[in-house]
Amino acid sequence: MKQLKQRVDELEKQDKNVGVMPVMVLQKPYSCETNCDDDCNNNILPEIEARVIGKEVLIEIHCEKQNGIELKLFNHIENLQLFVTGSSVLPFGKSAISITIIAQVN
Numbered sequence: 001m002k003q004l005k006q007r008v009d010e011l012e013k014q015d016k017n018v019g020v021m022p023v024m025v026l027q028k029p030y031s032c033e034t035n036c037d038d039d040c041n042n043n044i045l046p047e048i049e050a051r052v053i054g055k056e057v058l059i060e061i062h063c064e065k066q067n068g069i070e071l072k073l074f075n076h077i078e079n080l081q082l083f084v085t086g087s088s089v090l091p092f093g094k095s096a097i098s099i100t101i102i103a104q105v106n
Contacts, residue, residue, distance in 0.1 A: 057082060061099040073099065081106045
C-alpha cells in the first residue's frame with residue numbers, strides 16, 4: 001500500500017509539471033559574404049527555439065533563405081522521431097525566412 005501511495009505522489013508531481021515549458025534556444029554566429037546586401041544582420045542567423053508541452057513541440061527557426069531548406073528540416077525532424085502536424089514559412093527581409101513547425105513525439 002505504501003508503494004502505491006508513493007507512485008500516486010510521483011504521478012501527481014508529473015501531472016503538475018505538464019504545464020511547464022522547457023525552452024531551448026540555439027544560436028549560431030553568421031557571417032555575411034562580401035556580396036551580401038545591407039539588410040544582412042550578423043547576430044540573428046540561424047536561430048532556433050524549441051518549446052515542449054507534453055508530447056507537442058513548437059520549433060521556431062530564423063535562417064538564411066536556401067532552396068529546399070524546408071524539406072531538409074522536415075527530414076531532420078522525422079529522424080528525431082517527431083511527427084509534423086503543422087508548419088509555416090514566411091519571408092523575413094530580403095535574405096531570411098522564419099519557419100514555425102509544430103510536431104508531436106511518436
